[in-house]
Amino acid sequence: MWSILTNNWSSFLTGFWNTILCSVIALIFSLILGIFFAMLEVAPPKFVRIIAHIYIEVFRNIPLLVIVMIFYLIVPRFFFKLSGFQSGTIGLTLYTSAFIAETVRSGINSIGEGQMEGARSNGMTYIQAMRYVILPQAMKIVIPPLGNQFVNLIKNSSVLAFVAGFDLMYQAQLIAFASFQTIDTYIVVGLFYLVLTLPLSYYLRHLEKKLAN
Amino acid sequence: MTPIIEFKHVDKYYGKFHALKDINLKINEGEVVSIIGPSGSGKSTLIRTMNGLEKINKGQLLVTGYDLADKKTDINKIRKNVGMVFQHFNLYDNHTVLENVTLAPKIVLKRPDDENKKIAMQYLEKVGMVDKINSYPRQLSGGQKQRVAIARSLAMKPKVILFDEPTSALDPEMIQDVLDVMRYVAEQGITMVVVTHEMGFAREVSNRLIFFDAGHVLEDRKPEEFFAHPNTERAREFLSKVISKD
Numbered sequence: 506m507w508s509i510l511t512n513n514w515s516s517f518l519t520g521f522w523n524t525i526l527c528s529v530i531a532l533i534f535s536l537i538l539g540i541f542f543a544m545l546e547v548a549p550p551k552f553v554r555i556i557a558h559i560y561i562e563v564f565r566n567i568p569l570l571v572i573v574m575i576f577y578l579i580v581p582r583f584f585f586k587l588s589g590f591q592s593g594t595i596g597l598t599l600y601t602s603a604f605i606a607e608t609v610r611s612g613i614n615s616i617g618e619g620q621m622e623g624a625r626s627n628g629m630t631y632i633q634a635m636r637y638v639i640l641p642q643a644m645k646i647v648i649p650p651l652g653n654q655f656v657n658l659i660k661n662s663s664v665l666a667f668v669a670g671f672d673l674m675y676q677a678q679l680i681a682f683a684s685f686q687t688i689d690t691y692i693v694v695g696l697f698y699l700v701l702t703l704p705l706s707y708y709l710r711h712l713e714k715k716l717a718n
Numbered sequence: 719m720t721p722i723i724e725f726k727h728v729d730k731y732y733g734k735f736h737a738l739k740d741i742n743l744k745i746n747e748g749e750v751v752s753i754i755g756p757s758g759s760g761k762s763t764l765i766r767t768m769n770g771l772e773k774i775n776k777g778q779l780l781v782t783g784y785d786l787a788d789k790k791t792d793i794n795k796i797r798k799n800v801g802m803v804f805q806h807f808n809l810y811d812n813h814t815v816l817e818n819v820t821l822a823p824k825i826v827l828k829r830p831d832d833e834n835k836k837i838a839m840q841y842l843e844k845v846g847m848v849d850k851i852n853s854y855p856r857q858l859s860g861g862q863k864q865r866v867a868i869a870r871s872l873a874m875k876p877k878v879i880l881f882d883e884p885t886s887a888l889d890p891e892m893i894q895d896v897l898d899v900m901r902y903v904a905e906q907g908i909t910m911v912v913v914t915h916e917m918g919f920a921r922e923v924s925n926r927l928i929f930f931d932a933g934h935v936l937e938d939r940k941p942e943e944f945f946a947h948p949n950t951e952r953a954r955e956f957l958s959k960v961i962s963k964d
Contacts, residue, residue: 623808623867626769627822628798628874637821641812 506689513680520676521697523590527672528659528701531597535658538598539605544635546610557606564603569664572596577668593665593672601658608650612643645716652709656702663698673697721780722747722878722909723768728777730763730933737763738774739933747877750910752920752941755930756956761913764930765880768911769793769800782877798826801871801879805886807863809855815842815866816851819873827874834873841869845899861892868899872908879903881912897923917960921945929953 510517545557564572573596581587587595616639624634644651666674677694681687721744730738737760745751753761766772767779770786770793779786782799809818819838823829829837842848845865855863864884871879881900885893897919904910904923914920920927920941927944929937929952936950948954 619804619806619808620810622771623804623810624822626771626797626800626802626804626808627870628794628826629822630794633825637825638810638812645812 506692509680509684509686509689510693512684513676516676516680517673517693517697519671520673523665523671523675524659524662524673524697525701527590527594527597527662527665527670530594531601531658531662532655534598535601535605538602540609540640542602542606543609543613544640546606547613549631561603561606564599565607567600569596569600569661570667572600573664573668589668589670590665590672593662593668593670597658597662597664601654601661604654604657605651608647608654609643612647613639615646616642648716649709649713652706652713655709656705659701659705660698720747721745722782723911724778724780726778726780728767728774728779730760730767730772730774730776737933738767741777741935743928743935743938745878745909745911747909748907749926750904750924751912751926751928752924753911753913753928753930754915754917754920754956755936759931760933761930762882765882765911765913768878768880769797769802771802794826798874799877801874801876803864803867803871803879803881803884805883807855807860807867807887809863809867809870811855814852814854815847815858818855818866819870822870823873837875838869838873841872842866844872844902845869846895859892860888861895864888864892864896865899868896868903872903872906876908878909878911881910881914883913883915885914885916915960917945929956931956 542557542560545553546561548554548557573593576587576592576595577589580592620638620642621634624638625631629637662672663674665672666678669675673694677690681690684690723743723745725741725743728738728741729736741764753764755761763772767774767786768781774787777787781796784791784796786793786796810821813821816835816838819842820834823834823837824831839848839851842851845868847862847865847869850858850862855866858866868879884900885896888896893916897916900910900912900919901923910924912919912924924941927937927939927941928935929944929948929950931952937944937948937953944953945957948957
């Protein structure tokens with residue numbers, strides 16, 4: 506097993522780096538999109554809520570791989586060219602944002618109506634009330650479930666392997682085919698994923714405890 | 719005197735339920751108006767229409783010169799001048815006492831920080847909460863929360879403050895502190911509309927009393943006259959119940 510790692514060190518590192526890059530980009534943008542659509546989903550105008558609802562239901566109920574394939578195969582045919590890495594990251598972002606939107610929305614809904622009424626009566630606009638009063642409280646509540654989404658996101662980034670995204674999983678497939686040491690290769694890859702997800706899990710648990718006080 | 723709040727033939731429905739029935743009412747600057755009446759009579763609905771928390775279905779409602787029924791009216795503009803104090807306080811749970819008072823003046827009025835803090839501290843002192851400025855709402859008693867909520871309203875320097883049953887959720891021994899603060903607000907010449915079950919406050923502090931029942935204004939008089947000689951049978955019945963309870 507050790508030889509697999511030493512012989513393919515640079516391939517693993519490239520994959521590891523691409524997995525991190527894809528995850529970080531998808532994490533940032535899915536968080537922004539997710540909060541945005543969560544806010545739309547609780548906004549007063551009905552048509553805004555409907556738009557948000559359609560977005561969330563579509564991306565939440567289509568398999569991630571299908572979304573990625575749409576960006577890899579269909580979008581380039583009609584619009585613009587996307588690399589495997591790009592289409593994988595976009596697909597992962599949209600897919601995860603739908604779950605984050607639902608999580609954040611449930612957090613917003615758990616904040617009593619009095620908070621919004623207090624803020625609005627105090628002269629704040631709806632947006633100001635959301636930003637300074639409702640969202641900070643909602644985000645605190647949803648940090649644990651959000652953490653799960655982030656861990657899932659890192660693991661889901663392995664979908665890049667299907668579209669030649671040069672991530673960890675893609676490199677693993679190449680190495681496994683070339684070396685015939687399939688089992689060892691995937692064990693090593695599993696360890697690489699743990700290096701990413703375990704610290705995140707522990708950090709989130711720590712954060713949860715800290716916020717509980 | 720110029721009316722600061724004026725209802726003209728206002729109706730309000732919840733589905734089929736007719737909550738406010740043809741309300742015609744003028745509240746003048748500087749008045750302290752108590753609204754009393756049985757539970758479910760629509761008192762809270764009435765006061766919540768005054769800052770647009772409840773929409774009216776028919777008629778005109780002019781507040782500080784703007785018509786709330788007009789879609790073009792910017793409700794946020796009105797609310798700068800119309801504060802509200804709630805039964806359940808509605809302090810911002812994620813902000814300290816001081817931040818609760820300074821937040822809206824900072825982001826709505828764009829008041830500079832040093833001036834903002836000075837004004838906040840001044841009102842927090844008036845309501846006796848200076849030693850708690852760094853506490854969070856969850857660390858306060860109900861009475862303390864309500865006093866902070868009043869300071870929060872005052873810091874916006876509004877023309878009117880609406881009080882929606884401000885003492886109903888409080889322990890009996892906390893009520894007096896809050897009523898004292900409300901008396902102070904009245905002395906500042908701020909127009910007050912108070913939905914209350916505190917007959918003592920209605921009698922002693924307010925200079926006008928509205929008895930509300932089943933979506934109607936049944937009586938609208940000076941408090942001392944009302945308490946001495948209620949005109950309607952409904953008011954007599956109500957008073958006999960609440961006063962014998964005291």
